[in-house]
Amino acid sequence: MPKKLLNKIIRQIDAEELAGFTLDRRSGELCYLDKEKAKTLKIPAPMCRDFFAAVEKFLAEKGKNTSQRFRLLTPKGRVSISLDSRTENGSQKISAEIERPEKLLGFKGLGFTPEQQKKIKNILARKKGLIVVGIPAGEGLSNTIYSLAAEINLETRSAYLIAAAKEYSLKGLNFISLDYPTEEDLRTKLDWLDKKDAEVIIVPEVYERQTALALAQMANRGHLVLAGCRSRDSFSVLNSFLKAGSAQEILANFSLIISGRRARRLCPHCVEKYQTSREEIGALAKRFAWKTREAEALAPKKLLRSVGCPSCHYHGHSGKIGLYETLILDQELKAEKDILAMRNLAFEKGYRPLVLGALEAAKNGLLSLREILSLKI
Numbered sequence: 001m002p003k004k005l006l007n008k009i010i011r012q013i014d015a016e017e018l019a020g021f022t023l024d025r026r027s028g029e030l031c032y033l034d035k036e037k038a039k040t041l042k043i044p045a046p047m048c049r050d051f052f053a054a055v056e057k058f059l060a061e062k063g064k065n066t067s068q069r070f071r072l073l074t075p076k077g078r079v080s081i082s083l084d085s086r087t088e089n090g091s092q093k094i095s096a097e098i099e100r101p102e103k104l105l106g107f108k109g110l111g112f113t114p115e116q117q118k119k120i121k122n123i124l125a126r127k128k129g130l131i132v133v134g135i136p137a138g139e140g141l142s143n144t145i146y147s148l149a150a151e152i153n154l155e156t157r158s159a160y161l162i163a164a165a166k167e168y169s170l171k172g173l174n175f176i177s178l179d180y181p182t183e184e185d186l187r188t189k190l191d192w193l194d195k196k197d198a199e200v201i202i203v204p205e206v207y208e209r210q211t212a213l214a215l216a217q218m219a220n221r222g223h224l225v226l227a228g229c230r231s232r233d234s235f236s237v238l239n240s241f242l243k244a245g246s247a248q249e250i251l252a253n254f255s256l257i258i259s260g261r262r263a264r265r266l267c268p269h270c271v272e273k274y275q276t277s278r279e280e281i282g283a284l285a286k287r288f289a290w291k292t293r294e295a296e297a298l299a300p301k302k303l304l305r306s307v308g309c310p311s312c313h314y315h316g317h318s319g320k321i322g323l324y325e326t327l328i329l330d331q332e333l334k335a336e337k338d339i340l341a342m343r344n345l346a347f348e349k350g351y352r353p354l355v356l357g358a359l360e361a362a363k364n365g366l367l368s369l370r371e372i373l374s375l376k377i
């Protein structure tokens with residue numbers, strides 16, 4: 001494991017908020033980016049040699065030849081590191097891209113389209129309703145929930161967050177600590193909030209069906225409820241909520257479902273345009289179970305890819321973007337007889353699954369096709 005050595009290197013440069021580095025075996029030079037200015041450190045030859053040996057061993061242990069992603073605890077907190085090994089101009093290079101816990105992105109920073117922003121803002125301003133965000137682990141659920149919460153006027157509406165821990169501090173948001181709540185614990189708190197006339201209730205992570213029912217009931221009693229769960233997409237959220245109680249009770253004030261993912265943004269400094277190939281269209285069709293003709297129609301004719309440069313540490317990426325789909329539950333949709341009929345009507349009304357948003361982002365030069373193929377959707 002190169003962790004010890006990596007730690008040593010990271011400690012050397014952690015103070016400068018390192019985002020990544022490249023180490024060249026031949027020259028022993030460690031290049032890193034500090035406030036968008038490239039800097040170079042000379043690494044002693046034995047340490048450099050050890051580092052390469054450790055990285056090779058680490059990659060071999062993981063059964064990977066060239067790249068691996070792992071987590072590491074540094075003096076400044078937990079970081080996620082993508083390690084990449086390659087040969088360039090006859091010399092072996094190792095580069096690492098380092099990601100720290102996300103800053104609160106805020107409503108505008110999440111990456112909703114202007115149209116999505118408008119609809120969501122409208123629903124967040126309502127007096128009551130149930131809004132559920134379904135995002136798998138590691139794809140930005142907390143950031144999305146807290147950023148949406150920040151858009152609600154928390155200082156003028158009595159607002160409460162029920163969670164094991166407060167991940168971000170928001171002005172005007174009261175915190176109720178509840179570690180791994182049982183349904184009974186949660187119901188006790190919710191009843192208390194109901195009596196207290198709480199207007200906004202935020203539960204960042206819903207674990208059980210019964211909790212889903214309790215939250216729908218709070219929305220029916222006139223509260224605005226914002227909840228998060230680990231679901232793949234909007235219809236999975238809808239499906240699991242509908243299993244929690246009678247459709248009438250669950251849907252009465254259910255207003256919005258949001259699902260999302262994080263994707264790596266292409267480095268803007270080293271992109272090149274190219275014609276989408278037949279192989280890529282084939283890969284898209286296979287990945288999303290589309291007919292070839294469908295994939296041809298959906299895929300952008302031209303795409304961008306990054307070739308790697310010092311400013312992205314030859315990873316080709318620079319930061320992340322959010323990709324979201326929104327499902328607005330209006331009266332017409334709620335009147336449908338089952339989830340399949342709701343799904344069909346949603347498509348007719350312009351519901352766009354996340355993958356279409358991702359293709360749009362690729363068309364706009366923000367994402368590579370490779371990134372879309374690797375999205376966990």
Ligand SMILES: [Zn+2]
Pocket residue numbers: 267268269270306308309310311312313314316317
């Ligand atoms: Zn680049």
